[in-house]
Amino acid sequence: MTQAVAEEVAREDASDARLRERIEMLEQRLRKRDEHRRALLHILTDSHQSNLKLEQSRKAMIHIMGDLQKTTDDVTRREKELREKQAQLVQAGKLATLGELTTGVAHELNNPLNNIALFIGNVLDALDLGVATPDLTKKQLNNALLQVAKATEIISHLRTFGRAAPASRESVRVNEIVERALSLMDQQLRGRQIQVKLDLSAADPRVMANAIQLEQVFINLFANARDALTDAKTRRIDVRSAVVRDTVELTFSDTGEGIPEGLEQRIFDPFFTTKDVGEGTGLGLSITYGIVKDHQGTISVLKRPPGEGATFLIQLPLAGASATEGGAG
Ligand SMILES: Nc1ncnc2c1ncn2[C@@H]1O[C@H](COP(=O)(O)OP(=O)(O)OP(=O)(O)O)[C@@H](O)[C@H]1O
Ligand SMILES: [Mg+2]
Numbered sequence: 153m154t155q156a157v158a159e160e161v162a163r164e165d166a167s168d169a170r171l172r173e174r175i176e177m178l179e180q181r182l183r184k185r186d187e188h189r190r191a192l193l194h195i196l197t198d199s200h201q202s203n204l205k206l207e208q209s210r211k212a213m214i215h216i217m218g219d220l221q222k223t224t225d226d227v228t229r230r231e232k233e234l235r236e237k238q239a240q241l242v243q244a245g246k247l248a249t250l251g252e253l254t255t256g257v258a259h260e261l262n263n264p265l266n267n268i269a270l271f272i273g274n275v276l277d278a279l280d281l282g283v284a285t286p287d288l289t290k291k292q293l294n295n296a297l298l299q300v301a302k303a304t305e306i307i308s309h310l311r312t313f314g315r316a317a318p319a320s321r322e323s324v325r326v327n328e329i330v331e332r333a334l335s336l337m338d339q340q341l342r343g344r345q346i347q348v349k350l351d352l353s354a355a356d357p358r359v360m361a362n363a364i365q366l367e368q369v370f371i372n373l374f375a376n377a378r379d380a381l382t383d384a385k386t387r388r389i390d391v392r393s394a395v396v397r398d399t400v401e402l403t404f405s406d407t408g409e410g411i412p413e414g415l416e417q418r419i420f421d422p423f424f425t426t427k428d429v430g431e432g433t434g435l436g437l438s439i440t441y442g443i444v445k446d447h448q449g450t451i452s453v454l455k456r457p458p459g460e461g462a463t464f465l466i467q468l469p470l471a472g473a474s475a476t477e478g479g480a481g
Pocket of ligand 2: 323375376432435436437
């Protein structure tokens with residue numbers, strides 16, 4: 153073989169090898185492309201199915217949204233009804249308290265009525281005995297008149313309390329309102345041998361408040377303490393008021409069993425009661441909470457060891473120096 157031929161053969165061999173290489177590469181590409189194609193097909197099928205599912209979900213969603221709209225309308229309507237019912241219940245709750253108070257007040261009225269009978273009896277006796285002088289008669293009748301005024305005051309106090317409370321606020325003396333609430337409850341508490349100790353701030357703090365509503369707050373707390381003390385050995389209620397910076401702090405403590413652990417928040421819920429049917433509506437504290445909050449105040453239960461009584465703390469903002477307009481409380 154000549155050198156030229158040998159070189160030609162070598163070149164052809166090299167070219168063959170390159171060709172084979174290329175063919176292999178092409179075959180590889182073809183295989184890959186086939187794989188891609190299959191994967192794509194798979195994805196397309198999946199996607200189609202997903203689309204179908206999506207369509208179904210969309211339809212279900214529209215259905216649910218329709219239902220939801222109906223439910224929302226229902227809830228709104230029920231909420232409105234509930235609010236109306238609650239307002240009625242608040243007034244009913246107040247009237248129930250009033251009914252309860254009436255028993256005590258009947259006792260309280262007895263006192264001036266007896267005195268009136270006594271003074272009139274004195275005048276009649278004097279007339280019978282022929283010793284009636286204008287002076288003596290006038291004195292006895294004046295005494296009787298004073299007792300009438302006392303009875304009228306008791307009744308008018310009750311009537312103001314029973315009215316749907318007006319929303320007006322004025323600067324009122326907290327201590328005085330505590331005392332007024334107590335005067336309405338006094339008979340009931342004394343009748344149950346419950347001792348009440350007042351320790352009221354000498355600063356005689358004032359708050360911007362609706363006197364009737366605030367009185368209702370204190371009556372509710374006295375009533376709860378009264379109920380908590382039914383079976384207690386020591387029966388005492390301590391009420392304190394104090395000025396702490398720009399707030400008035402009031403605490404109502406009793407020597408009952410206290411609030412069961414874990415219920416400290418729930419007792420403020422409307423209708424939460426541990427009392428027997430007919431003995432409690434569970435509205436007292438929820439009304440109380442609402443009134444205190446309305447007055448920019450807070451009410452909470454202070455932690456005390458189990459069985460050592462309950463303490464409620466009320467904080468109300470002090471009336472500012474400019475808050476004295478609006479007359480007496
Ligand atoms: N001083 C207290 N000591 C112990 N438990 C109390 C005291 N005050 C309230 N509670 C608990 O909180 C519950 C809710 O009180 P709330 O005044 O709201 O309702 P109620 O007293 O049960 O019923 P209502 O006030 O309508 O007559 C009571 O049932 C009682 O379990
Ligand atoms: Mg109550």
